[in-house]
Amino acid sequence: MKSSGxxxxxxxQIVFTGxxxxxxxxxxxxxxxxxxxxxxxxxxxxxDNAEFIGLSNFINIFSDQTFLSSFAxxxxxxxxxxxxxxxxxxxxxxxxxxxxxxxxxxxxxxFMPNVIGGLLLGFIWQFxxxxxFAAVGEKTGWALFNLPWLGxxxxxxxxxxxxxxxxxxxxxxxxxISALINVPRExxxxxxxxxxxxxxxxxxxxxxxxxxxxxxxxxxxxxWSFKSFDIILSLTKGGPYNSTQSVALNIYxxxxxxxxxxxxxxxxxxxxxxxxxxxxxQVWLTKRKEVQV
Amino acid sequence: xxxxxxxxxxxxxxxxxVLIALVFLVPFYFLVSNSLKKxxxxxxxxxxxxxPWTFDNFTRAWEIMKFPASxxxxxxxxxxSIIGLAIIxxxxxxxxVRHPSKYNNILxxxxxxxxxxxxxxxxxxxxxxxxTFGLTNSIWGLWVCYxxxxxxxxxxxYHGFVKSxxxxxxxxxxxxxxxxxxxxxxxxxxxxxxxxxxxxILNSLWIWNDFLLPNLMLGExxxxxxLSTYSFFGQYTKQWDLALAGLVMGVxxxxxxxxxxxxxxxxxxxxxxVKG
Numbered sequence: 082m083k084s085s086g087x088x089x090x091x092x093x094q095i096v097f098t099g100x101x102x103x104x105x106x107x108x109x110x111x112x113x114x115x116x117x118x119x120x121x122x123x124x125x126x127x128x129d130n131a132e133f134i135g136l137s138n139f140i141n142i143f144s145d146q147t148f149l150s151s152f153a154x155x156x157x158x159x160x161x162x163x164x165x166x167x168x169x170x171x172x173x174x175x176x177x178x179x180x181x182x183x184x185x186x187x188x189x190x191x192f193m194p195n196v197i198g199g200l201l202l203g204f205i206w207q208f209x210x211x212x213x214f215a216a217v218g219e220k221t222g223w224a225l226f227n228l229p230w231l232g233x234x235x236x237x238x239x240x241x242x243x244x245x246x247x248x249x250x251x252x253x254x255x256x257x258i259s260a261l262i263n264v265p266r267e268x269x270x271x272x273x274x275x276x277x278x279x280x281x282x283x284x285x286x287x288x289x290x291x292x293x294x295x296x297x298x299x300x301x302x303x304x305w306s307f308k309s310f311d312i313i314l315s316l317t318k319g320g321p322y323n324s325t326q327s328v329a330l331n332i333y334x335x336x337x338x339x340x341x342x343x344x345x346x347x348x349x350x351x352x353x354x355x356x357x358x359x360x361x362x363q364v365w366l367t368k369r370k371e372v373q374v
Numbered sequence: 375x376x377x378x379x380x381x382x383x384x385x386x387x388x389x390x391x392v393l394i395a396l397v398f399l400v401p402f403y404f405l406v407s408n409s410l411k412k413x414x415x416x417x418x419x420x421x422x423x424x425x426p427w428t429f430d431n432f433t434r435a436w437e438i439m440k441f442p443a444s445x446x447x448x449x450x451x452x453x454x455s456i457i458g459l460a461i462i463x464x465x466x467x468x469x470x471v472r473h474p475s476k477y478n479n480i481l482x483x484x485x486x487x488x489x490x491x492x493x494x495x496x497x498x499x500x501x502x503x504x505x506t507f508g509l510t511n512s513i514w515g516l517w518v519c520y521x522x523x524x525x526x527x528x529x530x531x532y533h534g535f536v537k538s539x540x541x542x543x544x545x546x547x548x549x550x551x552x553x554x555x556x557x558x559x560x561x562x563x564x565x566x567x568x569x570x571x572x573x574x575i576l577n578s579l580w581i582w583n584d585f586l587l588p589n590l591m592l593g594e595x596x597x598x599x600x601l602s603t604y605s606f607f608g609q610y611t612k613q614w615d616l617a618l619a620g621l622v623m624g625v626x627x628x629x630x631x632x633x634x635x636x637x638x639x640x641x642x643x644x645x646x647x648v649k650g
Contacts, residue, residue, distance in 0.1 A: 093554055097469035101462040101525050102481065107503060108522020109488055115499035173394070181388045183395075189636050190395045196632040196639075198583025200600045201624050204607055205405050208420075208614060213404045216421040247398065252643065259644045297647055308492045311585050315604070329494040336498045337590075345498050353495035360490045 120347035125340050138347035147323055148348060151331040152355075154324065158238065159306040162245045166302050167295075169246055170253030175283075177254070178261045188258070192251035199248070203315025206244045207231070210316075234324040237317050241325055244312055249305060253298045260294030261287070300363050307356055328352050405625075409618035416614050431619035435606070439620055444602040445627065448582060451513055451598060455520040456577045459528050460570050462521065467532035468562055472541070482533065489526045493586065501590055511593045519591060520581055528573050531646060535569040536562070568645075575635075575642035582628055599624050 120138055124131035142148055173191055177184055194202065210230035218226030230236045264287055272282050288295070310329040313319060319326035319334075326334075332352060336345030408416050409431055410424040435441070470478045500519075501510070509515025544557050552560070563570075585600040592601065603624045610616045632639055 094469065094473070096555070097465045097558075098478070098481065101466045101521065101529065104462070104518060104521035105485065105488070105525045107507065108500065108519050109491065109496065109525075110484075112496040112499040112503050113488075113491060115502065116496055119499060176387060176391050176394075179387050180384060181391055183388060183392060187391055187395050188640065189633070190398055192636075192640060193629070193632065194398065194401075196579055196583075196628050197625050198585065198600055198628070200583075200585040201603060201621055204603065204617070204621055205401055205625075208408070208618060209401055209404050212408075212416065212420040212614065213401075216419055220421060247401070251398075252647075255640050255644050256647055301647060304492075308494060310494065314585075315607070329492070332494050332498075333586075342498055349495040349498060353491060356492050356495070357490045 116346045116349055119343055120350045122343045124343040124346075131343065134343070138344050139351070141344060142348055142351060147326065148328075148331055148335075150323065151326045151328050154238075154326060155307060155309070155328045158241065158309065158325075158327070159303065161238075161242050162249075162306040162309075163299060163302040165242060166246045166249045167253055167298050169250040170298065171257050173250060173254040174257030174261055177258055188255070191254055194248045195252045197248070199309075199311030200315045202244060202248055203312045206240070206247075207316055210236075210240055231317055231321075233321060237321060237325045241309075241313055241316055244316060245306065245309070248312075249302060253302065256294050256298050256301075257291065260291035264290045296363075296366065300360070303363060304356075304360060307359070405618060406622060408614065409622045411615065413613070413615040416618075431615045432623070435616050435619040435623060438609075438616070439602045439606045439623070440597075441602070441623055444597050444599045447513060447596050448598040448600075448627075451516055451520070451588075452578050452581045454517055455524065455581050456574045458517065458521055459524040459577055460573055463525055463528035463573075464532050464536075464563060464566055464570070465558065466525075467529045468536050468558055470529075471533060471536040472544075482529070485526045485529045489530065493523065497586070497590060504591060510591055511595070513592075513596055516588060516591045519587060523587070524577055524580075528577065531573055532566065532569060535566060539565050571638065572642040572645045575639050576646045578631075579628075579639075599627070 119131065121133060121135060122131035123134045123137075177188055177191075181187065197205075214226045214228075214230050217223075228236050231240050268286055268290075269282055272286055277285070308329055309327045310333070313325055313327050313330055317325045319330050328348075329352070332345055332348045335341050335348060404420065407422075407424050408420055410427050410429070412426075412428055412430075415422075415424070470482050504510050504515060504519070507515075507518075509518055539562065543561055547557050547561055548554075583600065585604065588598050588601055589604070592598070594605075597605070603620055606620045607617055610620075
């Protein structure tokens with residue numbers, strides 16, 4: 082009697098948790114541990130005989146100039162994209178919590194670019210940077226539009242940042258809006274009666290109260306920028322001269338273009354460790370901030 | 375006096391907001407207006423309105439991209455994946471909340487921890503695993519991959535939601551002789567509806583737009599929209615007339631989806647990210 086109850090419970094356990102656990106084990110867990118294993122091997126991905134080479138891959142990584150510069154690019158890009166897209170998203174949210182007549186339409190417009198996938202987004206903007214900007218430059222004579230967009234390191238970098246802002250600001254905006262409408266009106270009114278300027282009200286009342294939204298938005302923007310791949314592939318392919326190659330793109334090229342799977346998995350492991358450290362640091366900060374609020 | 379000043383400042387803000395919105399829309403203008411031009415007209419002036427209009431670009435791109443086939447592939451993989459994820463993840467999350475054994479707690483922690491793994495850091499060995507299990511070059515194999523990659527976030531979101539459902543309803547159903555499976559399907563799953571909507575929206579935007587995984591998994595035979603756009607663009611670089619028509623067709627389905635369900639989508643996204 083007891084044993085049949087026990088096996089019944091196990092059947093239920095397997096029916097409820099089994100399918101997704103199996104999919105997760107094969108698709109996520111197994112490749113994750115295989116990656117750790119293969120990062121110590123020289124392996125071309127096709128043949129079964131991978132040769133153990135110890136730490137050589139990791140040593141090679143740190144003398145691989147393109148990999149190091151892809152890390153530097155990703156870091157610079159992440160800082161610029163995280164700050165600017167959050168700033169734009171927050172300002173748009175501040176604007177849209179005002180009693181504007183066109184509020185709902187505007188919210189839809191600002192969010193719209195986000196539903197387009199990164200790959201198509203990059204192609205659309207490639208046309209705009211190359212042909213559209215040139216046409217606008219010709220008409221207005223503004224020097225900004227006559228720069229060689231995507232043609233040199235600086236414009237390619239800022240081009241990617243602009244496209245990233247265009248596509249992510251609306252998403253961050255809706256998070257900020259949902260936080261801003263929950264800020265009690267009484268607090269703001271009380272502060273203005275006490276003579277606080279709009280800037281002081283924003284700085285000392287609104288921002289501290291929406292801190293949870295700030296940390297969520299920073300976290301999201303951070304993880305999007307760090308893993309950037311599609312937009313860069315379709316906008317610049319990492320060029321000119323690899324100056325906009327992200328870490329993700331570098332790993333992809335190492336494995337699927339150069340067929341250095343072993344070296345690629347070692348890079349991927351380093352990438353994972355960096356992302357995991359940054360994400361955990363961010364989550365830790367989030368928790369700390371939320372307690373204070 | 376006070377009132378009219380208030381109104382003036384609102385009007386100014388309104389004008390500023392509309393101007394910013396126009397800047398946001400400019401890329402769409404360039405995309406659509408140039409896709410309706412002849413090649414020579416694009417080169418002449420890409421900022422002008424199309425004159426004369428031509429739909430030739432669209433008919434040609436439609437055929438070269440094999441658009442209906444890619445659309446069906448994208449549609450099939452997105453729909454089957456969001457259904458599969460909603461079912462297997464809600465079941466798992468429910469079990470974990472109602473039976474918090476040591477094993478289930480560890481399993482949940484593993485799912486949550488896996489959220490920090492970037493796809494690019496495991497894609498290389500994944501291709502070997504996929505080849506070993508015969509998952510490459512098929513929509514079905516890609517579906518299995520989405521079950522794995524979608525599981526962490528979906529379980530996490532369901533887990534938080536199941537916790538808020540009072541257990542008493544289930545207990546009385548059990549007393550009335552309902553099996554555990556019946557309790558889940560007839561009582562719990564319908565109650566999960568708001569979270570299921572959020573999850574379906576988040577997962578469909580992700581899967582519909584995903585490029586890297588299908589690019590690695592699928593061959594030429596069953597391309598999705600991002601894949602066919604990518605190869606089309608590669609083939610016709612600088613043939614802007616065709617390329618832009620292809621892009622318009624590529625973004626149209628997801629934009630229509632968004633504009634028809636926009637309120638639900640924005641709410642779903644807010645709910646998903648605030649809880650996640």
